[in-house]
Amino acid sequence: MARYATPPGREEFHEEVWDLVCQIPEGRVSTYGRIAALATPPVGMDPPAYKAFGARWVGGAMAHCPEGVPWWRVINAQGKVSAREGEDRQRPLLEKEGVEFDARGRIDLANYAWPDDNARS
DNA sequence: ATTATGACTCCCA
DNA sequence: GTGGGAGCCATAA
Numbered sequence: 001m002a003r004y005a006t007p008p009g010r011e012e013f014h015e016e017v018w019d020l021v022c023q024i025p026e027g028r029v030s031t032y033g034r035i036a037a038l039a040t041p042p043v044g045m046d047p048p049a050y051k052a053f054g055a056r057w058v059g060g061a062m063a064h065c066p067e068g069v070p071w072w073r074v075i076n077a078q079g080k081v082s083a084r085e086g087e088d089r090q091r092p093l094l095e096k097e098g099v100e101f102d103a104r105g106r107i108d109l110a111n112y113a114w115p116d117d118n119a120r121s
Numbered sequence: 122a123t124t125a126t127g128a129c130t131c132c133c134a
Numbered sequence: 135g136t137g138g139g140a141g142c143c144a145t146a147a
Contacts, residue, residue: 050142076129078130
C-alpha cells in the first residue's frame, strides 16, 4: 500500500498533524490545508507548493491515523470528506457531534471550520 | 530512471 | 455555483 506522501523524514510532522486533529473540538471540522497551515512546514518550500505540501501529506498522516484520532473531523476544502468510506461513516459521526450537512452532503465551513479565523484569539 | 497513483488545492471556463 | 485541468510531494512498481 502506498504509504502515500510521507514528509521528508518528519515523523514529528505526523504527530503534529494528529495532535492538531485531536485538538479539533466536537462539533467542529477542519480542512487538510488548514491543518497543514497550522503544522510546521519544511523550510525552503515554495508558497504555491506549500498548500499542496500540507494537504497531501496531512492526508498521508490521516491514512496512518492511529486510534484516538478523529480523522472524520478532517475534511477537504470542498467541505466534504474524501475518505474512501468516510462519506458514510463521517456523516453519522459528525451529525452525532452536532455538525450539520448541506443538502448536497456538504458542511458549512463558515460555521464549523476550525480554527475560526475570527472567533477565539 | 520513468511512469502511475494518491484521505488535496487552486485557477479558469 | 459547478466542472475540468494542472501542479506539488513522495511512494511503489
